[in-house]
Amino acid sequence: MAPAPLSTHSAITLHINGEKYTLPVDHRTTLLDALRERLDLTGTKKGCDQGQCGACTVLVDGRRTVSCLQLAVAAEGREITTVEGVAEGDELHPVQQAFLDLDGFQCGYCTPGQICSALGVLEEHAAGWPSAVTDDVRPEAGPPPLTPEEIRERMSGNLCRCGAYVSIVRAVAAAAESADAAAQDSHSHDSHDTKEQVA
Amino acid sequence: MREFGYQKVLDVPDAVAALGADPDARFLGGGTNLVDLMKSGVERPARLVDVRDLPLDRIEPTPGGGLRIGATVTNSDLAAHPDVRRRYPALAQAVLAGASGQLRNMATVGGNLLQRTRCGYFTDVTKACNKRNPGSGCPAVEGEHRNAALFGASRHCVAVHPSDMGVALAAFDAVVHYETADGPGGTPREGELALDAFYLPVGDTPHLETALPPGALITGVTLPPAPVAAHSRYRKVRERASYAFAIGSLTAALDVEDGIVRDARLAFGAVASRPWRARAAERALIGGPADGDAYAAAADAELAAAETLRDNAYKVPLMRNLVVAQLTELEQEARR
Numbered sequence: 001m002a003p004a005p006l007s008t009h010s011a012i013t014l015h016i017n018g019e020k021y022t023l024p025v026d027h028r029t030t031l032l033d034a035l036r037e038r039l040d041l042t043g044t045k046k047g048c049d050q051g052q053c054g055a056c057t058v059l060v061d062g063r064r065t066v067s068c069l070q071l072a073v074a075a076e077g078r079e080i081t082t083v084e085g086v087a088e089g090d091e092l093h094p095v096q097q098a099f100l101d102l103d104g105f106q107c108g109y110c111t112p113g114q115i116c117s118a119l120g121v122l123e124e125h126a127a128g129w130p131s132a133v134t135d136d137v138r139p140e141a142g143p144p145p146l147t148p149e150e151i152r153e154r155m156s157g158n159l160c161r162c163g164a165y166v167s168i169v170r171a172v173a174a175a176a177e178s179a180d181a182a183a184q185d186s187h188s189h190d191s192h193d194t195k196e197q198v199a
Numbered sequence: 200m201r202e203f204g205y206q207k208v209l210d211v212p213d214a215v216a217a218l219g220a221d222p223d224a225r226f227l228g229g230g231t232n233l234v235d236l237m238k239s240g241v242e243r244p245a246r247l248v249d250v251r252d253l254p255l256d257r258i259e260p261t262p263g264g265g266l267r268i269g270a271t272v273t274n275s276d277l278a279a280h281p282d283v284r285r286r287y288p289a290l291a292q293a294v295l296a297g298a299s300g301q302l303r304n305m306a307t308v309g310g311n312l313l314q315r316t317r318c319g320y321f322t323d324v325t326k327a328c329n330k331r332n333p334g335s336g337c338p339a340v341e342g343e344h345r346n347a348a349l350f351g352a353s354r355h356c357v358a359v360h361p362s363d364m365g366v367a368l369a370a371f372d373a374v375v376h377y378e379t380a381d382g383p384g385g386t387p388r389e390g391e392l393a394l395d396a397f398y399l400p401v402g403d404t405p406h407l408e409t410a411l412p413p414g415a416l417i418t419g420v421t422l423p424p425a426p427v428a429a430h431s432r433y434r435k436v437r438e439r440a441s442y443a444f445a446i447g448s449l450t451a452a453l454d455v456e457d458g459i460v461r462d463a464r465l466a467f468g469a470v471a472s473r474p475w476r477a478r479a480a481e482r483a484l485i486g487g488p489a490d491g492d493a494y495a496a497a498a499d500a501e502l503a504a505a506e507t508l509r510d511n512a513y514k515v516p517l518m519r520n521l522v523v524a525q526l527t528e529l530e531q532e533a534r535r
Contacts, residue, residue, distance in 0.1 A: 006245065008202040027205045027247070030234075050235050051302060063275070063304040069234045070305070073205050074227065074249050120300060129279045132295040132441065137288050139281040156441035157299020 012076045016041065017085025031075045032056045032067035035082060043083040043112045047159070054158035057113035057120075058082045064120030066157075083112035086119065094182075095119055095175040104171035106162035114158050118172045121154045122179055146176050200237050207249040211418060212387045215380040217248045220414045226250045228271065228310035231302045236315065240324045241331055251307070255418055258282065264424035270309030270376075270417045274298070274364065277308060287422060289431035289450045290367035293468075296435045297363035299442050309417035311364045312375065312397070313409065316472070317444055318358035319343060329355045330405040337405075340508065346446055349505040349514055350471040356405030357508065359469045360398070361444050367433055369394050369474035370450040370466035371422050377415040390415070398473035405472070427454045427462040430533060434525050435468070436517060445469040447514050449521045453529040455489040463526075465501070467518055477501040480522065489530050491523055498522035 013022045014034065021039055032049070035041040035058075047055030049068045056067040059081040086093045095118045098104065105111040125146050130137040133153040134144040144150055151172045152165070160168065205227075208214040218224050223245035225233060236242040255269035258280045266282055277283060278294040298306065320326045320338050327335040339347055339357050347357035373394045382388035392410055399407050411417070422428075431452035437443040448468030454461045463484040465477040480501035487493050498519040505515050 006204040008204060010205065027203055028200045028237075050238065051231060054299065054301060057301055060304075064301045065305055066231075066301045069231050069302075071205075071227070071230060071234060071247075074207070074230065074251065117301065120304070124275070124279075124300065127279065129275070130284065130291065130295060132292070134295075137278075137284045137291045137295070139284050153441050154300055157301045 010073050012073055014039075014072065014075060014080060015078065016080045017082060025072050027071065027073050029072045030068050031058070031060075031070040031072045031080070034072040035067065041082050041084055045109055045112055047110070047113075052159075053110070053113075054117055055110050055113040057116040057158065059116055059119060062123065064117050081116070081119075083115055086115060093119070094178045095122070095171070098171040098175040098178070099168075102167050102171040102174060104164060104168045105160075106164050110158060110160045110162075114155070114160070114168055117155060117158045118175060121151070121172060122176055124154070125150075125176070126179075146173065148173065151176075200240070201243045201245065203237075203244055204246040205249065206246070207252060209252055209254075211253060211255070211378050211416060212380075214248060214250050214253060214416050215378055215387055215414060216385075218414050218416070219380065221246065222413070224248060226309075226416060228307040229273065229302075229305035230310075231298070231306045232310065232314040236322070239322060241315070241322060250309075250416065255309075261421060261424075264426075266422045268308055268420045268422070270419050271307050274303035274306045274308070274311065275300070277364070278303070285429070287367065287371055287425075287428045287431065289370065289428070289433040289452065290364070290422075292433035293363040293367040293435075293448075293450060296433060296445075296448070308364070308420055311362055312368075312417060312420075314360075314362060315408075316358035317361050318346075321358060330358060330408075333404070333406045343510075344508050345510045345513075346444075346469065347508055347511045348471045349502075349507065349511070349518075350467075350475055351401055352472065352506065353401045353403065353405070355403050356401050356472065358405070358472060360471065360473050361469070362474060363433065363435060363445065363448060363468060365394070365474035366448055366466045366468035367431075367450045368420060368422070369476045370431070370452060370464040371425050371428050374421045374423070375417060376419045376421065377411055377417050379412050379415045381412060381414065389418075391421075394474070395476065401472050408472075425452075425464070427452045427464060430454060430529055431464065432525060432529060434521055436521065447517045447521060449518070449525055451522070451525040451529060453489070453526055453533065455530055455533050458489055460484045460487055460489050460493070463497075465497075465522065467501075470505075470514060470518065477522075479504070484526075489526075491527060494523045494526040495519065497526075 045055040047053035128143040225244040435448040452464040467475040480497040483497040483500040
């Protein structure tokens with residue numbers, strides 16, 4: 001096969017928060033820069049730009065990802081959710097509400113990344129994934145309870161220079177409880193599809 | 200960053216054909232290391248061949264109780280897999296001890312094996328580094344080397360391999376599978392390398408890191424059956440509680456019967472340019488008593504070969520303590 005043509009740009013289509021965006025990109029463009037500089041989706045923040053701070057966290061195919069190390073061209077065809085796509089219209093997601101209710105931020109710069117990361121944490125925990133602080137990782141041991149220690153470990157990829165960690169841990173724990181309650185509620189009245197259960 | 204061409208491939212023959220033997224081309228997996236190195240100018244590829252969507256994302260049992268792990272399996276999926284957690288718990292723990300949840304969702308098994316050292320001289324293009332720029336020198340020998348290697352280093356390079364996953368793979372005799380386009384008439388050819396043979400000695404060529412042929416694509420890793428691996432743990436020491444590279448780590452597996460060590464596996468992390476299988480320690484342990492004195496003697500048997508620099512000698516007692524503490528814990532768990 002002949003070597004690939006050395007075009008350094010491509011026209012790509014990104015699927016973001018349920019919308020399609022077609023744009024030409026220099027291959028060097030990260031997903032983070034495409035979101036902020038090209039698509040006016042500035043909720044996602046640039047902190048370190050080298051994968052260490054988590055401010056740029058988004059969900060790619062449902063999994064939390066640092067968008068600063070994700071090339072935009074390689075994200076084509078994937079379902080991307082940014083903080084702008086987390087709420088249902090004017091109704092905040094329970095994770096967002098918990099950050100507000102429990103002061104899970106001070107300056108707010110890391111918060112979009114914290115919220116997207118927390119969404120990932122709740123999904124990963126619900127799927128039974130262990131963490132580095134889970135004492136027994138064998139599947140027979142069952143899923144670990146989402147203790148503050150587990151939350152701190154699972155959220156360790158998101159730095160907060162204001163040091164709002166104590167409140168962030170409380171907010172993630174509260175969001176997990178409300179998700180559990182919603183799941184229980186939905187389980188006990190599974191024929192009644194109310195709006196609360198969607199949360 | 201240098202401009203580059205980009206191409207996504209969907210099967211392995213296309214992948215190895217697309218890369219060819221072009222020294223300016225790189226496979227792109229999760230990108231967590233490569234994209235970062237491209238930003239800092241350490242890596243300057245002219246072409247990327249995106250292998251993330253290759254059909255190599257499965258973990259399958261092999262006859263006899265082993266596992267075959269595809270090269271594009273993410274760290275997250277590896278650590279979450281029930282068979283990994285049941286048969287090789289130290290592997291799940293090692294993966295979970297590395298990086299952050301976001302990076303584990305992106306990073307792949309193949310890329311993990313090929314990740315580069317985090318030695319500060321390697322990652323800073325304004326500094327000399329024999330690994331990045333052969334012949335330019337190794338400032339770490341006299342400079343900042345608190346995290347430098349204890350084993351197998353040379354005056355040309357004292358950097359350590361940063362992988363946690365690799366430390367568990369080394370303990371469990373992993374075999375790396377690859378494919379190249381260098382068969383007859385440019386056809387695909389499959390090959391394999393035991394992890395022991397996968398990483399090259401440092402010597403005076405620290406820029407040559409693996410025995411993979413040029414243009415080879417890692418397609419997966421096989422873990423042979425190892426009953427002792429079911430009784431294994433990974434323990435990592437770092438300068439933060441989470442999300443930091445190791446300054447010393449250990450995969451240990453122990454099988455004790457009637458107070459005698461029947462089988463043991465030990466591998467050290469952050470002490471060499473590769474995950475370091477501690478075979479001298481294993482030989483000292485197996486067949487002997489399962490007690491603290493024997494564990495310390497086994498650690499000393501390995502660490503006798505350690506060569507320290509001005510500021511990294513602390514790693515010797517650190518590794519000794521890790522071995523004794525971890526084997527003691529495994530022995531106590533086995534008695535429960």
